[in-house]
Amino acid sequence: MNLQEARAALRSARRVAVLTGAGVSAESGIPTFRDAQTGHWARFRPEDLASPGAYHRDPETVWAWYAGRYRDVTRAQPGAAHHLLAALERGKGEGFLLATQNVDGLHARAGSERLVELHGNLTTARCELCGTVVPLPAPEDFTPPPTCPVCGSRMRPNIVWFGEFLPEDALEAATLAFQEADVALIVGTSGVVYPAAGLALETRREGGVVIEVNPEETELTPYLSFSVRDVASRGLAALMEP
């Protein structure tokens, strides 16, 4: 398949499933987990900040880390790739689903609605007892930990941590969408991080077209229909050109 054919396949597809990863947010200046680990945070291992065990031992430190990351994402703006995917959704309607590994909430801010956030969302908190999810107050008004408005329990960052399972309903919705997709797009994710590889292969197994947008070759590349070797914004723009 070449770029013309990939473009035509995307244009005529009735069902489109998209998976996005860090590459989409990098263009908005969102630091990766490791990039954000500067200064005070440099001496922590990721699992000291992002695991159930760490939170159990020291919820204040874990919340301080996530409050900082929440500040970072509220300062960032959705980029061209976020807006292009929101436009693609408006064009496809019901047959569209966007699954993201990103936790910055930028897809929603760009207008994506048929969206599943596989790894949670930095801008919300989840009740440790009853599971209620609420948006965090503005960073300047936020003193962690938040308290559940329903049951009064402590709330935790609404993030999937090391050693935790992905939310079952989100993963099911994504799997179904990738199985049914005429065209699947894998944008800005290496394919190594679960569940990227699995989702792409679901589409391939069912006979659908899978197109990757990534500046670099990935472990998935050999299994895909076509690869656009570019950053997310330019790669998506090339695919969506009329």
Ligand SMILES: [Zn+2]
């Ligand atoms: Zn609660």
